[in-house]
Amino acid sequence: MLVALAVGLSPLPFTVATVAAQTPAAAETEQKKSDAEISSFFLDNGLQVVVIPDHRSPVVTHMLWYKVGSADEAPGKSGIAHFFEHLMFKGTKNHAPGEFSRRVSEIGGQENAFTSNDYTAYFQQVSPDALETMMSYEADRMHNLILTDDVIGPERNVILEERGSRVESEPGALLGEEMDATLYQNHPYRIPVIGWMHEIEKLNREDAIDFYQRYYAPNNAVLIVAGDVDAENVKRLGEATYGKVPRGPELPPRVRPTEPEQNTRRTVSMPDPRVSVPSVRKAWVVPSYTTAEPGEAEALDLLSEILGGGPRSRAYEALVVKEGIASGVGAYYQSDALDATAFQVYASPRGAATIDDVEKAMDAEIARIVADGVTPDELEQAKKRYVRSLIFARDSQSGMARIYGSTLTTGGTIKDIEEWPDRIEAVTTEQVQDVARRYLDQSRSVTGYLLPAEGERS
Amino acid sequence: MKAIFASVIGFGLAFLPAVAPAQAAVDIQQVTSDKGITAWLVEDYTVPIISIRFAFEGGSTQDPVGKEGLAQLMSGLFDEGAGDLGRTEFQEELDQSGAEMSFDAGPDAFYGSMRMLAEDRAEAFRLLELAVNQPRFDAEPLARIRAQMVAGIQARANDPETEASIAWANAIYGDHPYARQDEGTPETLATITRDDLRELHRDLFARDNLVVSVVGAIDAQTLKAELDRVFGSLPEAPDVGDVQRVEPKLDQQISLPFEIPQATLRLAYPGIERDDPQFFAAYLMNHILGGGTFSSRLFDEVREKRGLAYGIGSSLVNRDYSSALMIGTSTRADRAEETLGVIRDVIKRMAEEGPTEQELRDAKDYVVGAYAINNLDTSSAIARTLVQLQIEDLGIDYIDRRGDLIEAVTLEDVKAVAKRLLSAEPAIMIVGPTVSFDKG
Numbered sequence: 001m002l003v004a005l006a007v008g009l010s011p012l013p014f015t016v017a018t019v020a021a022q023t024p025a026a027a028e029t030e031q032k033k034s035d036a037e038i039s040s041f042f043l044d045n046g047l048q049v050v051v052i053p054d055h056r057s058p059v060v061t062h063m064l065w066y067k068v069g070s071a072d073e074a075p076g077k078s079g080i081a082h083f084f085e086h087l088m089f090k091g092t093k094n095h096a097p098g099e100f101s102r103r104v105s106e107i108g109g110q111e112n113a114f115t116s117n118d119y120t121a122y123f124q125q126v127s128p129d130a131l132e133t134m135m136s137y138e139a140d141r142m143h144n145l146i147l148t149d150d151v152i153g154p155e156r157n158v159i160l161e162e163r164g165s166r167v168e169s170e171p172g173a174l175l176g177e178e179m180d181a182t183l184y185q186n187h188p189y190r191i192p193v194i195g196w197m198h199e200i201e202k203l204n205r206e207d208a209i210d211f212y213q214r215y216y217a218p219n220n221a222v223l224i225v226a227g228d229v230d231a232e233n234v235k236r237l238g239e240a241t242y243g244k245v246p247r248g249p250e251l252p253p254r255v256r257p258t259e260p261e262q263n264t265r266r267t268v269s270m271p272d273p274r275v276s277v278p279s280v281r282k283a284w285v286v287p288s289y290t291t292a293e294p295g296e297a298e299a300l301d302l303l304s305e306i307l308g309g310g311p312r313s314r315a316y317e318a319l320v321v322k323e324g325i326a327s328g329v330g331a332y333y334q335s336d337a338l339d340a341t342a343f344q345v346y347a348s349p350r351g352a353a354t355i356d357d358v359e360k361a362m363d364a365e366i367a368r369i370v371a372d373g374v375t376p377d378e379l380e381q382a383k384k385r386y387v388r389s390l391i392f393a394r395d396s397q398s399g400m401a402r403i404y405g406s407t408l409t410t411g412g413t414i415k416d417i418e419e420w421p422d423r424i425e426a427v428t429t430e431q432v433q434d435v436a437r438r439y440l441d442q443s444r445s446v447t448g449y450l451l452p453a454e455g456e457r458s
Numbered sequence: 459m460k461a462i463f464a465s466v467i468g469f470g471l472a473f474l475p476a477v478a479p480a481q482a483a484v485d486i487q488q489v490t491s492d493k494g495i496t497a498w499l500v501e502d503y504t505v506p507i508i509s510i511r512f513a514f515e516g517g518s519t520q521d522p523v524g525k526e527g528l529a530q531l532m533s534g535l536f537d538e539g540a541g542d543l544g545r546t547e548f549q550e551e552l553d554q555s556g557a558e559m560s561f562d563a564g565p566d567a568f569y570g571s572m573r574m575l576a577e578d579r580a581e582a583f584r585l586l587e588l589a590v591n592q593p594r595f596d597a598e599p600l601a602r603i604r605a606q607m608v609a610g611i612q613a614r615a616n617d618p619e620t621e622a623s624i625a626w627a628n629a630i631y632g633d634h635p636y637a638r639q640d641e642g643t644p645e646t647l648a649t650i651t652r653d654d655l656r657e658l659h660r661d662l663f664a665r666d667n668l669v670v671s672v673v674g675a676i677d678a679q680t681l682k683a684e685l686d687r688v689f690g691s692l693p694e695a696p697d698v699g700d701v702q703r704v705e706p707k708l709d710q711q712i713s714l715p716f717e718i719p720q721a722t723l724r725l726a727y728p729g730i731e732r733d734d735p736q737f738f739a740a741y742l743m744n745h746i747l748g749g750g751t752f753s754s755r756l757f758d759e760v761r762e763k764r765g766l767a768y769g770i771g772s773s774l775v776n777r778d779y780s781s782a783l784m785i786g787t788s789t790r791a792d793r794a795e796e797t798l799g800v801i802r803d804v805i806k807r808m809a810e811e812g813p814t815e816q817e818l819r820d821a822k823d824y825v826v827g828a829y830a831i832n833n834l835d836t837s838s839a840i841a842r843t844l845v846q847l848q849i850e851d852l853g854i855d856y857i858d859r860r861g862d863l864i865e866a867v868t869l870e871d872v873k874a875v876a877k878r879l880l881s882a883e884p885a886i887m888i889v890g891p892t893v894s895f896d897k898g
Contacts, residue, residue, distance in 0.1 A: 056504050057484075059831055089752065098762070101752035106820045108827015111752070125831045157765025164720040165768050165788050169619075277613040311537075312549055320602060321545075327609035348613070350605045381553060388556050391575060394505045395836045452616075 038404075039231040040414055043238060045247040046219025050404050050414070051234045052226035054397050060227035061397045062134045063123040064142075065405040067222070068215040070195070071117045071188040071256055071339070077211075079195015082115040083159055083203050084211050088122060089113075090151040092144040097151065100137045109134075117189055118338045119409035125398065128228045135241040142216055143245045147208050156203060163194050171272040172450060175281075178268045179448040180342075183283050186257045187339060217248020222408045226401040256339055259285055262444040273453040277327075278355045279348040281448045282362070286439045288337040290411035297335055298423050299431040300343060300439070304333040305382040306374050306432065307365065308345055312381075314369075315345070319361050325353035329362065338410045343439060355449060366440050373433035387421050484834055486844065486854055489672075491682040493690035497670035498844045498854065499681055502837070506576040508674035510586070511841035512689075513567040513849060515667040516698035519635040519779075520658065525650050527642020529563035529662075531604060532655050536561045536570070538599035540588035545599055548585070557582035559589065565636060566778040567849060568662055573838060576675035579684070587688045590663065595655045608644045618716040622724070622889040629712050630726055630885060634704040636780055664696035665689060671844035673837040706782045709883040714890075721794035721890030722786070725801065728879050729774055729781030732850055738863050739871035740783075740879060741774060745821045746813045746872075747804070748772030748785060753820075755804050760787065766797045783879055791891045798886070809880035812873030826861050 040050045070081045091097035104111045109126035124134045167173045177192045184190035194200070223242065225234045262285060289297040308315040308331025319326035327350035334341045345366070347358040393399055407417050487499045518529040537552060537559050539545040552559060557574035570590070574582035614620040624639060631637035641647075668689060672681055706726050730740040748756035748771045760770045770787035785805075789797040813821070833843040847856055 054504075056502060057830060057834060059835060098753060098758075102820070105751040105753050106823045108824050108829070108831065110828065110831050125835070127827065127830075154763065154765030158761055158768055161720070161766070161788070161790060162768035164790070168719050169788070274616045274618070275613075276615040277609055279613075312553060320606075321598070324602065324605070327606045348609060350609055384556070385553070388575065391505065391507060392558075392573065395507060395838070397835065 038414070041231075041235060043218065043243050045243065045245060046217075047238070047242050047245075048222045048408065049234060049238050050222065050224045050408070051229065051231040052224065052397075052400050052404065053228075053230060054226060054394075054400070055228050058127055058228050059125055059397065060128045060131050060225060060229050061123060061125050061401045062131060062138070063121055063224040063226070063398075063401045063405055064138050065119050065121040065222045065224065065409045066215060067118075067220050067254070067409045068120055068211075069116050069118040070191060070193040072215070072254060073188070073191070076199060077203065077207055078191045079159065079193075079200040080203055080207050080211050081120055082194050083156065083200065084208055085113050085115045085120050085122075086155050086159060087147060087151065087208055088141055088145065090155070091146050092140050093146060094140050094144055095137065100141065103133065103137065107133075115193055116406075117193060118336075119406065121405055121409075123398070123401070125227075131225070131229065131234075132237045132241065135237055139241040139245050142218065142221070142242070145212060145216075147205055147212070149205055152203075152205050152208060156200065159194070159200055160197070163197060163200065167192070167194065168197075171270065171275050172279075174272070175268065175270045175448050175450045178270060179281065179283055179446055182266050182268050183285060183342060183446045185260055185262065187259050188256055189337070189339065189341070214249070214251070218242055218245050219247050220251055222405060224401040224405050226397045254338060259340055265443050266446045268446065268448045269451060270449065271451040271454045275450055275452050277348060278452060279346065279450045280355050280359045280362075281344055281346040281450075282359075283342050283344045283446045283448070284439055284441070284444065285340050286333070286343040286435075288339065288341040288410070289335050289407075289416070290338055291340050295423070295427060295431055296435055298420075298427045299435040300333050301335055301386065302379060302382045302424070302427055303369070303374075303432050303436055304331040304343065305385065306378050307331040307369065307436075309382070309385075314378075315347070315362060315365050318365055319347060319358060320350075323361060324350065325361060326350055326358045329358070336406050336410050336412075355451075359447070363442065366436065369433060369436045370440070373429050376429055379427070379429050379432060383424055383427070386424050390421060484840060484857065486857075487678055488854055489678045489681050489685070491685040491690065493686045495665060495668070495670065495685040495689045497672055497681065497685055498848065499671070499676070499678060500673045500840055500844070501675075501677060502673065503675045505837070506675050507573060507837060508576055508579060508582075508672065508676050509571070509573050509837040509841045510670065510672045511569065511571045511838070511845045512668060512670040513569045513845050514662045514664070514696070515567050515669075515778075515849065516662050516696060517564045517567045518638070518640040519565050519701045520662065520698055521635070521638070521642070522654075524646060525642070525654055526638050526646040527607065527640070528650055528654055528658055529568060530641050531600075531607060531647065531650055532593075532595075532658055533561040533563045533568065534603040534607070535595055535599055535655065536589040536593050538603070539594040539596050540585075541592040541594075543588065544594070545596065548588075551581070552585055555581040555585060557585065559586065563640065565640065569845070571838065571841070579676065579680075583684045583687055590688055591691055593655075593659060595652045597652070600652060600655070604647050604650070607641055608647055611639075611641060611644060611647075618714070618718055618889055619722065621716075622714055622722055622887065625712060625714055626724055626887050629710060629887070630706045630782070631704055631780070632707060634780075635701060636704060636777065660693070661697040664693045666694060667696040667698065668692070669845055669848035671841045671848070673840045673844075701779050704780045706780060706885065708885045710885045712885070712887040714887065716890055718890055719791060720788045721791045721797075721888055722788045723794065723798055723801070724885075724887045725785040725805075726885040727783040727785075727805075728882050729776065729783050730875070730879065731781055732776050736871060736875045736878070739867045739875040742818060742821045742825065742864070742867055743808070743813065743872045743876050743879075744772055744774050744783060745825055746817045747808055749821075749824075751824065755808065756785070756787075756801065759800050759804050760789075760797060764800065766790065766793055766800065770801075794888055794890060798888070805880050805884075808876050810877075812869065812876045815869055818867075818869055818872055822864050822867070826864055829857070829860065 107130050111124040113122040181190045315329045319329045326347045329347040331345045333343045349358045489499050490496045521528040539548050555578045559572045561570045627637045748754045756770050760766050767787045767789045772785040775782045834840050
């Protein structure tokens with residue numbers, strides 16, 4: 001189900017998933033203003049720098065985020081943002097291909113990168129004395145990358161294999177792509193981050209150079225440094241490294257094609273011989289934190305928690321525990337997006353129950369919230385779980401860096417993060433009922449069925 | 459902001475789990491309670507949370523024949539009612555206390571973890587005490603969790619990777635418990651009763667096979683009382699059956715035909731025991747060969763130079779009763795044979811020549827420096843690492859000693875161990891459109 005949306009590489013037990021996957025997926029925001037030492041400033045060339053001190057261990061997380069993702073790609077060039085992420089590991093004018101990675105490895109550091117619809121980020125975790133070196137390499141590849149056909153060709157093959165592993169080998173991932181392509185009728189979130197196979201195959205050196213020159217510049221990036229450092233030091237090192245990179249062209253606002261009014265109920269069915277237990281998902285286009293009216297996104301967050309956020313949620317209690325018709329069920333709101341985003345529910349039948357049974361039962365739970373709302377008690381408990389997760393989030397340096405990076409590259413501000421707990425606290429039961437009524441409308445939903453091979457639908 | 463990472467895709471190398479650790483700035487105290495429960499404690503008040511992790515040695519290898527999946531099924535039931543609290547009451551109180559509890563069964567040990575807010579410590583430990591000592595295994599949760607496991611098994615049933623994993627385990631481990639799937643089968647799960655669960659709980663949950671570690675905002679004195687509360691009433695001795703050592707069966711070729719676009723390759727070579735004097739030489743050799751960085755030999759030859767695969771890696775698999783060196787990748791079906799050839803060439807060269815002085819230097823720097831980042835970066839990670847060190851009996855000063863153990867490895871040591879492990883004819887499995895095996 002949701003696994004299909006998440007990161008995950010090789011199914012082999014001894015090649016565990018990427019670092020990105022290992023970071024707690026449900027990380028949360030940050031501490032209250034009163035004890036925040038988090039600081040933010042800009043370099044003269046426009047690079048925003050955020051420093052998140054954490055002195056518990058001699059480790060620093062250095063994470064550079066670019067405000068560009070797959071939804072910014074030109075038509076016909078799907079996958080270029082992600083392809084480019086790979087190319088950033090090649091050589092520059094000053095450093096041979098692989099040298100940066102070797103350097104990170106030599107000092108016992110970790111590194112990786114990831115691409116989403118709205119951002120692309122690169123990170124290293126190293127000891128604090130290596131921070132300046134990391135900054136100098138990262139600043140270097142922001143501006144001095146050498147892109148030749150010799151590096152593009154094999155790396156494109158790697159990406160095609162990556163698509164093979166992540167998508168073609170996973171029926172759930174294939175269905176996810178088709179659902180997105182159906183859910184978004186006009187917005188580029190309909191295009192997979194990794195790109196369509198036939199378009200990836202055609203990506204070339206010119207595409208890569210265009211992309212680099214347009215988007216990779218300090219004034220289109222946010223640097224997050226978390227760990228055993230202080231702001232003054234980061235500022236000094238930042239000026240000595242990133243500060244030397246010239247400002248790039250001023251980019252126009254990120255205005256993407258918007259969704260038309262949706263008026264249909266759509267269905268996507270995918271039978272696949274590799275599927276033996278069916279499952280159903282349903283998705284709607286809803287506002288993100290960036291596009292929502294005040295309070296709406298917070299209400300959607302709490303709605304997803306109450307409806308399907310875990311073993312105490314309504315859907316789990318009803319479908320899995322009481323009726324015993326589902327083996328798994330849940331709800332999911334992808335709240336951090338620059339543009340309107342998705343709210344999803346999903347379920348899988350158990351025992352003699354059919355996929356229709358679980359779909360009907362899930363619909364009934366939604367209808368019940370639309371009709372009767374949620375109880376003050378449920379809402380309080382959901383809020384408490386959210387706010388508590390902020391304290392747990394502070395335990396993870398890279399988790400904190402990701403919260404700041406993803407917020408700042410999807411239209412949010414540091415103030416938004418700081419005020420988030422208060423805004424969650426302020427949500428009323430009426431607001432939760434209201435977003436359920438307004439957005440979870442069956443007449444403009446997309447339902448996806450993952451089914452055993454043709455003829456076996458039960 | 460809850461689900462922020464969902465549609466993110468990573469650059470992609472698989473970082474392999476580190477087998478062994480080194481240098482770090484954690485100050486570990488050994489705490490022994492009045493009732494004799496010992497724990498390793500790292501006190502840290504920076505964030506007001508406490509993480510506890512513990513393990514009872516003896517995991518799914520203890521599942522009786524015909525009741526495979528028992529340990530895993532049991533692991534799903536500890537937060538489903540305990541003492542006089544039914545499922546709903548237990549989960550309500552757990553939620554109210556702000557704590558997160560989880561249990562999981564590995565082949566060799568049964569693990570439990572809890573993460574709590576320091577201010578709600580007493581309430582959280584009370585619930586842990588109930589779960590550890592008086593799990594209820596009520597009929598409804600038993601049926602539900604079993605059904606979820608069965609659904610999971612069925613959902614994976616037609617997946618080539620699953621069939622591959624089963625075939626691989628059977629081929630490598632024969633009729634040893636390591637060949638079994640930890641989650642059992644729908645048939646074996648169906649036979650499991652509440653009495654089976656009670657029996658396994660009684661046999662495994664004892665003080666003599668328990669290790670505990672705690673990290674966070676708690677002092678030794680307070681911890682002692684909590685240790686006694688949670689574990690002090692458990693029986694002294696466990697009742698676990700003997701498990702035989704097993705050598706992985708090498709020198710065999712397994713071909714699983716599937717019409718799929720990518721072929722999966724797996725290779726198994728001899729491994730090395732954790733207490734073997736050459737362990738660190740092997741560990742460094744594996745790192746150079748295919749360990750978790752973007753600069754290993756396999757990564758360079760297979761991915762960087764030829765673009766044959768997205769991920770490739772090797773790792774030392776160390777279980778209590780078996781060890782192996784495993785390599786795995788997925789590649790274009792029409793180039794699977796070529797990929798296998800490249801892998802075998804890389805192995806052959808490593809076996810014959812070993813690494814260079816420079817490669818060894820870099821590997822040492824990496825595995826010394828990476829320890830803290832890989833193993834000690836959050837409270838939960840530290841607790842997990844400290845439990846593993848206790849299971850492996852490496853000593854409370856191991857983290858301090860590890861750097862020296864690694865530095866002491868010579869190039870000759872690594873060459874010798876490369877020859878020792880990689881000269882063997884491996885087990886090889888190819889899953890995908892049929893390809894021929896070249897014994898090269």
